[in-house]
Amino acid sequence: MKAIEAGNIEGEVLPPGVPGYDDARRVFNGMIDRQPALIVRCANESDVARSLDLARRHSLQVAVRGGGHNVAGNAVCDGGLVIDLSRMRRVELEPMRRRARVQGGATWGDLDTATQAHGLATPGGVVSSTGVAGLTLGGGIGVLRGLYGLTCDNLVGAELVTATGERVSTSADENPDLLWGLRGGGGNFGVVTTFEFALHPLGSVVSGLLDFAHSRDFLKFYDEFAAGAPDELALSPAGDPVASVFACFCGSEAAAAPVFDRLRSGFAPLRDGLATRSYVESQRMLDAISPWGVRNFWKTNAMGPLTSLAIEAFDEVFMSAKSPASQVQLEHLHGAMHRTPPGANAASFAGAKYNLLVNAKWTDPARDEENIRWARDGFALLQPHLSSGAYTNYLVQEPRERVRQAYGAETFDRLVALKDRYDPTNVFRLNQNIPPSGD
Numbered sequence: 229m230k231a232i233e234a235g236n237i238e239g240e241v242l243p244p245g246v247p248g249y250d251d252a253r254r255v256f257n258g259m260i261d262r263q264p265a266l267i268v269r270c271a272n273e274s275d276v277a278r279s280l281d282l283a284r285r286h287s288l289q290v291a292v293r294g295g296g297h298n299v300a301g302n303a304v305c306d307g308g309l310v311i312d313l314s315r316m317r318r319v320e321l322e323p324m325r326r327r328a329r330v331q332g333g334a335t336w337g338d339l340d341t342a343t344q345a346h347g348l349a350t351p352g353g354v355v356s357s358t359g360v361a362g363l364t365l366g367g368g369i370g371v372l373r374g375l376y377g378l379t380c381d382n383l384v385g386a387e388l389v390t391a392t393g394e395r396v397s398t399s400a401d402e403n404p405d406l407l408w409g410l411r412g413g414g415g416n417f418g419v420v421t422t423f424e425f426a427l428h429p430l431g432s433v434v435s436g437l438l439d440f441a442h443s444r445d446f447l448k449f450y451d452e453f454a455a456g457a458p459d460e461l462a463l464s465p466a467g468d469p470v471a472s473v474f475a476c477f478c479g480s481e482a483a484a485a486p487v488f489d490r491l492r493s494g495f496a497p498l499r500d501g502l503a504t505r506s507y508v509e510s511q512r513m514l515d516a517i518s519p520w521g522v523r524n525f526w527k528t529n530a531m532g533p534l535t536s537l538a539i540e541a542f543d544e545v546f547m548s549a550k551s552p553a554s555q556v557q558l559e560h561l562h563g564a565m566h567r568t569p570p571g572a573n574a575a576s577f578a579g580a581k582y583n584l585l586v587n588a589k590w591t592d593p594a595r596d597e598e599n600i601r602w603a604r605d606g607f608a609l610l611q612p613h614l615s616s617g618a619y620t621n622y623l624v625q626e627p628r629e630r631v632r633q634a635y636g637a638e639t640f641d642r643l644v645a646l647k648d649r650y651d652p653t654n655v656f657r658l659n660q661n662i663p664p665s666g667d
């Protein structure tokens with residue numbers, strides 16, 4: 229292929245073969261191994277516009293990279309151009325106004341560190357290397373969701389470069405329909421170069437990992453099953469016969485004490501890692517169990533309260549995992565995130581109690597099929613117990629109908645109308661795609 233002349237780009241330009249190219253095309257999910265024709269590590273907004281122009285002139289597909297965490301791997305593409313924002317990580321604070329302006333390549337580690345220096349925070353993800361951009365644009369579920377809602381509920385403004393290179397701003401007073409779309413509609417409307425967030429006061433938190441013995445019923449079943457297993461069958465604990473819970477109380481030790489006393493006396497933990505920590509430390513606690521390069525395949529949906537049949541199905545999925553690193557997660561959804569009126573943002577969990585994630589994680593490529601099958605089959609088993617809607621940030625590559633289902637028809641149709649205005653030729657298609665109406 230002919231070399232692409234990158235012209236006046238001020239950031240780094242990485243074609244295949246140059247030092248740094250292989251590092252730059254890596255994303256969090258080890259399953260993703262794509263070879264773009266060009267990676268542009270933009271230095272500023274003008275570079276973003278120039279990159280889009282370059283892609284247009286060379287008919288290259290465009291991928292946009294924030295923190296590179298998305299498991300679908302849409303931050304990188306084969307043969308196209310990656311607009312990589314990882315050099316654009318500036319955070320500017322206005323503590324008196326309780327506002328933060330954050331560039332599109334910042335991570336939650338960058339933002340939490342900056343806001344906590346002033347005793348402030350905005351709800352963000354729980355792993356510090358996750359990108360602010362992708363997480364916010366898909367919704368954002370963090371430990372502050374009960375107090376202050378989803379991350380996108382706290383997004384008060386943004387600056388974008390659209391597919392034609394135009395710069396557009398949005399806030400409650402300026403293009404408010406676009407702000408609605410950015411609160412959950414993903415990277416469908418342009419490259420967000422700056423996000424503006426509302427901040428809230430936050431001191432230390434009480435948090436940590438608590439391990440509980442998995443359900444008695446399950447252990448009885450497992451025990452009986454193992455006793456009847458033939459010589460040929462070796463049983464390893466599937467995942468781990470221990471339920472690990474990450475708990476975080478966003479308030480004072482005195483207020484946390486009666487809450488955690490109730491929890492401990494209701495079901496005694498095998499291991500109790502709760503302690504008072506700074507928010508920044510707490511937000512890094514799960515980094516070690518979320519390493520880059522591990523193979524990941526996810527299935528997800530919203531879920532209501534657990535019935536006894538759902539618990540049985542849950543146990544079965546949990547115990548049949550093919551890798552000790554795999555997890556079945558039930559994120560509890562509650563409080564402020566449910567007080568945002570329905571339809572106020574593109575992301576909504578419609579009152580669901582849990583966000584279910586069947587998360588297959590493994591390292592050996594030879595075991596792809598069995599791990600993917602476990603997640604798919606497990607999800608199918610849980611299907612009768614699910615409610616409506618799904619978190620688009622946890623979706624892998626799925627058919628268009630699944631994306632529509634995840635948003636719900638009404639929100640999806642409103643997003644399509646917005647797409648028609650801001651990206652009618654679907655330049656930004658490597659995402660949980662909202663197709664323009666003619667597509």
Ligand SMILES: Cc1cc2nc3c(=O)[nH]c(=O)nc-3n(C[C@H](O)[C@H](O)[C@H](O)COP(=O)(O)OP(=O)(O)OC[C@H]3O[C@@H](n4cnc5c(N)ncnc54)[C@H](O)[C@@H]3O)c2cc1C
Pocket residue numbers: 255256292293294295296297298299301302303313332333352353354355357358359360361362363364365366367368369370414415416418419420421518621622658659660
């Ligand atoms: C270990 C781990 C922990 C996680 N924890 C949480 C959590 O606590 N809470 C939660 O809600 N989610 C969590 N997630 C899911 C996370 O929200 C998504 O993976 C999200 O897409 C990550 O954003 P990113 O910028 O890192 O991803 P990227 O892969 O860089 O981007 C994802 C997509 O977002 C779009 N995009 C990225 N940057 C921009 C931009 N500047 N402008 C326009 N579009 C852009 C593009 O379409 C891109 O394909 C986690 C994921 C992982 C792997």
